[in-house]
Amino acid sequence: TPVFSHQLEYLVLNPSWHIPPSILRKEILPGLANDPNYAARRGYQVVRRGNTISVSQPPGPRNALGYIKFMFPNDHAVYLHDTPSRGLFANETRAFSHGCVRVEDPFALADDIFGPHGEWNGKKLKGLIGRGEQQIKVPAPVKIHLTYFTMAVDSNGDIRTFNDLYGIDRKTRSALGL
Numbered sequence: 001t002p003v004f005s006h007q008l009e010y011l012v013l014n015p016s017w018h019i020p021p022s023i024l025r026k027e028i029l030p031g032l033a034n035d036p037n038y039a040a041r042r043g044y045q046v047v048r049r050g051n052t053i054s055v056s057q058p059p060g061p062r063n064a065l066g067y068i069k070f071m072f073p074n075d076h077a078v079y080l081h082d083t084p085s086r087g088l089f090a091n092e093t094r095a096f097s098h099g100c101v102r103v104e105d106p107f108a109l110a111d112d113i114f115g116p117h118g119e120w121n122g123k124k125l126k127g128l129i130g131r132g133e134q135q136i137k138v139p140a141p142v143k144i145h146l147t148y149f150t151m152a153v154d155s156n157g158d159i160r161t162f163n164d165l166y167g168i169d170r171k172t173r174s175a176l177g178l
Helices: 019-035 038-042 085-088 106-114 122-126 168-175
Strands: 004-013 045-047 052-057 068-071 132-146 149-154 157-163
Touching: 004 106, 019 038, 019 052, 068 106, 106 122, 106 132
Parallel strands: none
Antiparallel strands: 004 068, 004 132, 045 052, 149 157
16 A cells, blocks of 8 residues: 555445456456456456456445445555455454555445535445445545554553554665664
8 A cells, every 4th residue: 555645536336346457467367367267256347358358346245345435536546445355354464455445434434524414424325335336526625644654652652563564664774774
């Protein structure tokens, strides 16, 4: 997951997942080459146009993005999204994505974004699940800061450390001559 700041502009309810080229090359194409039923088992749609292949996953309960994604268009193709794999939130180590950030309670986040008296809320959005992909503009842009910390102070005032998944601490120490 890259470190950067941007602004949340809209959300997509019942999103399709258009698999990015990097994941397509590293995972999907090898899977298709090894198993002719690979795409069908995962609910993927494969489209061939000449020498190019695109793969997507339509909206639904198996969709990797879940029922809602929060868009802050950026050069990294990273966003916040729901997940059908709810059990992952119970794990201490949760670095299973390709850069996007899973949101544990996306409809509560929607409530926070739209406000208690806004045109949209989590309950209304849940009522639209399964009714086709819909783009909904947020009432005002929301600043998003994706950060990376390997230490934090917990609610007791104790320092808690985390694995340095990206090796940034090592690079920082090296740059500082430590």
